[in-house]
Amino acid sequence: MKFVSEGVQVYYLTGNHDEMLRKFDGMEMGSFHLQNKLILELDGKKAWFFHGDVFDVTMQHSKWLAKMGAVGYDTLILINSFVNWVLTAFGREKMSFSKKIKAKFKDAVKFINSFEQTAGELAIEKGYHYVVCGHIHQAEKRQITSDEGQVTYLNSGDWVESLTALEYHDKNWTVFKYEHLDFIKDELDEGILSDAEDLKSKLDINILLQHIKYEIAQ
Secondary structure, three states, X not given: XXXXXXXXXXXEEOOOOOHHHHHHOOEEEOOEEEEOXXXXXXXXXXXXXXXXXXXXXXXXXXXXXXXHHHHHHHHXXXXXXXXXXXXHHOOOXXXXXXXXXXXXXXXXXXXXXXXXXXXXXXXXXXXXXXXXXXXXXXXXXXXXXXXXXXXXXXXXXXXXXXXXXXXXXXXXXXXXXXXXXXXXXXXXXXXXXXXXXXXXXHHHHHHHHHHHHXXXXX
């Protein structure tokens, strides 16, 4: 919302948790764009952005199983948050339940590898230099090669548990990993939001939500 209020171009790409918004592909409100996929030219190279659930067979053909999995994941995150709160209170290092579970199951590792390879090969066919996805909550940057060429595969991971994102700067992609200690000085320099600023940002979000609800109603 801060970016939008400052006129920065913001592209919100829909995923499997935004099913009802997908029919509003192409909707724009000022510098805010709602899209299902996005192609950007970055320093002469084409980057293809999309969520990635299109490669997930469960999402496409077993909606009830996908919803059940989403509820299970949300519950796991809540439990994990409580456990990490206790660990932090005792000065212990945080842990990730979902990462441990994925590492235990060979099928999960095979699915991630298959997902990355499929996305990469399709991007190569289309002539893109970068393919950027999310969905599998696994931050990654690597080269994928096929008989037809090569592409840079990128995954943002997630901002819920892993606290990872992708950054493009000076013709280079990097995986950003949030570490709270790195930002303590910034927080002290900037100070905590005043009540008035906090209220304004909430109002901005409410205005955007009202706009989206209105578009859906239409």
